[in-house]
Amino acid sequence: MVELYQNYKEKVAAGQLKADSAQADMAQRFDMLATQLSEMKTGWFSKPVYPKGLYIWGGVGRGKSMLMDLFHAHTPLKPALRTHFHDFMLETHSFIAQWRKLDEKSRRKHAAYVKGVGEDPIPPAAKHIADKARLLCFDEFHVTDIADAMILGRLFEQLWKHDIVVVATSNRHPDDLYAGGVNRDLFKPFIGMIKDKLDIIELKSDMDYRLERLIAAPVYYSPLNQASDNALQEAWVRLTKGVSDSQVELTVQGRTLRVSRHAAGCAFFSFSELCDKPLGAADYLVIARRFHTVFIEHVPMLTPANRNAAKRFVTLIDALYESRTKLVLSAEAEPDDLYPEGDGAFEFERTASRLHEMRSKDYLAAGRSEEAVAP
Known part of the structure; x- marks a missing residue:
C-alpha cells in the first residue's frame, strides 16, 4: 500500500508542497504502518497482532501534522x-x-460500564474512547498539566488493552515530556509505555515550512x-495549505x-468575535x-468609547504573546496609532510594543511556549 x-x-508535483x-x-x-494494518489477520480462535504505532517528533513547521493528516x-x-x-x-x-x-x-446501564472496577473511572473512560475509535491520531502531543500527567499512564494502559493503535506528533522527544513537572517520577512509567508501544521517529527536515509561509508576506495589514481583506485571505490560504475550513x-x-x-x-476570528x-x-x-497561528480581522480604532473591548484585546494579545502563538491581523491603524488618546491609551503602549515584536522574524521563528499556556 x-x-x-x-x-x-x-x-x-502539483507545487502544493516542496x-x-x-x-x-x-x-x-x-x-x-498502513500496510501492516491492512494485512492483519483475524480468525475464530486468534486475536490479530496489532503493529506498533508511531510517535513522530521534531521542530515546529516540519510537516508532522500534514503527514499524519494524510495517513x-x-x-x-x-x-x-x-x-x-x-x-x-x-x-x-x-x-x-x-x-x-x-x-x-x-x-451499570451505561455503555462504558466495566465490570469489577468499582469506583475507578479510568477503565470506563478507556472503553468509552475505544468504542468510538480503533485508531487515535494525536496532534501536538505534549503534557504540561499535572491533572493530565497523573492519569495518562493508567488511561493509555487501558486503551492498549483494547488494542487501540496510536499515532502522535510532538515537538518533544518522549524523554522530555512533562519536563520539570510536579511529581514527574510518577509520570516516567508512561514514557516507558510510549517507547514500548510506539516507534519513536524524529522528522529531521531542516526547513521550517510554517515560518517560510509566515514570512512570505506581511502579517500585519x-x-x-x-x-x-484580500491580503488576509491570501495569507490564510497560504498558511492552511489548502486544507478545508x-x-x-x-x-x-x-x-x-x-x-x-x-x-x-490556524484559527480565524473577527475582532468582534473575540x-x-x-x-x-x-x-x-x-x-x-x-x-499555533491566530488570524484576527477588522481591529478598529480603540478609544475610551470601546474601552471594554480594548481591555479584552490587550488580554488577548498578552495570551498569544506569552504562548508565542503567531498572529496575522488586519487593523485600522499601525500599532502605535491604534489607541491614540484617552483613558487606556498609556496602558496600550505595552500592547503596541508586543504587536511590533510579534511581526519580527525572531518572534515568528520562536518555538511555542507550552508552559506559558498551561491552565
Missing part, C-alpha cells in the same frame, strides 16, 4: 479519530467528572480596506467556546494553546 507516499508525491527527503521518508514509513485520510483501520491532544484530554476529564456523578445503577468547539471552564473557522492548526463578547483570559489561553 503506497497511497500516502503517492499522494505526497502528487502534491509535490520536495523534502525527510518528509518523503516519513510518508513511506506511514505507508508501512488519517488513507488508513485502512476504521473508525479512526484525529484530534488535538489537548482537546482529547479535556473530553476525557469531562467524561470522568460525569462518570463520578452517576450512581451505581446508572453506571492596515488600514482596513478591500486590499487588506471547519468548525470546532473548545471547552473553557465548563463552557463552550465556538471557533467557526479553523484549519491546519473582544465584543464577554470573553476573558481563560478563553484566550485556551485559544492560544489550541492553535
Whole structure:
C-alpha cells in the first residue's frame, strides 16, 4: 500500500508542497504502518497482532501534522479519530467528572460500564474512547498539566488493552515530556509505555515550512480596506495549505467556546468575535494553546468609547504573546496609532510594543511556549 507516499508525491508535483527527503521518508514509513494494518489477520480462535504505532517528533513547521493528516485520510483501520491532544484530554476529564456523578445503577446501564472496577473511572473512560475509535491520531502531543500527567499512564494502559493503535506528533522527544513537572517520577512509567508501544521517529527536515509561509508576506495589514481583506485571505490560504475550513468547539471552564473557522492548526476570528463578547483570559489561553497561528480581522480604532473591548484585546494579545502563538491581523491603524488618546491609551503602549515584536522574524521563528499556556 503506497497511497500516502503517492499522494505526497502528487502534491509535490502539483507545487502544493516542496520536495523534502525527510518528509518523503516519513510518508513511506506511514505507508508501512498502513500496510501492516491492512494485512492483519483475524480468525475464530486468534486475536490479530496489532503493529506498533508511531510517535513522530521534531521542530515546529516540519510537516508532522500534514503527514499524519494524510495517513488519517488513507488508513485502512476504521473508525479512526484525529484530534488535538489537548482537546482529547479535556473530553476525557469531562467524561470522568460525569462518570463520578452517576450512581451505581446508572453506571451499570451505561455503555462504558466495566465490570469489577468499582469506583475507578479510568477503565470506563478507556472503553468509552475505544468504542468510538480503533485508531487515535494525536496532534501536538505534549503534557504540561499535572491533572493530565497523573492519569495518562493508567488511561493509555487501558486503551492498549483494547488494542487501540496510536499515532502522535510532538515537538518533544518522549524523554522530555512533562519536563520539570510536579511529581514527574510518577509520570516516567508512561514514557516507558510510549517507547514500548510506539516507534519513536524524529522528522529531521531542516526547513521550517510554517515560518517560510509566515514570512512570505506581511502579517500585519492596515488600514482596513478591500486590499487588506484580500491580503488576509491570501495569507490564510497560504498558511492552511489548502486544507478545508471547519468548525470546532473548545471547552473553557465548563463552557463552550465556538471557533467557526479553523484549519491546519490556524484559527480565524473577527475582532468582534473575540473582544465584543464577554470573553476573558481563560478563553484566550485556551485559544492560544489550541492553535499555533491566530488570524484576527477588522481591529478598529480603540478609544475610551470601546474601552471594554480594548481591555479584552490587550488580554488577548498578552495570551498569544506569552504562548508565542503567531498572529496575522488586519487593523485600522499601525500599532502605535491604534489607541491614540484617552483613558487606556498609556496602558496600550505595552500592547503596541508586543504587536511590533510579534511581526519580527525572531518572534515568528520562536518555538511555542507550552508552559506559558498551561491552565
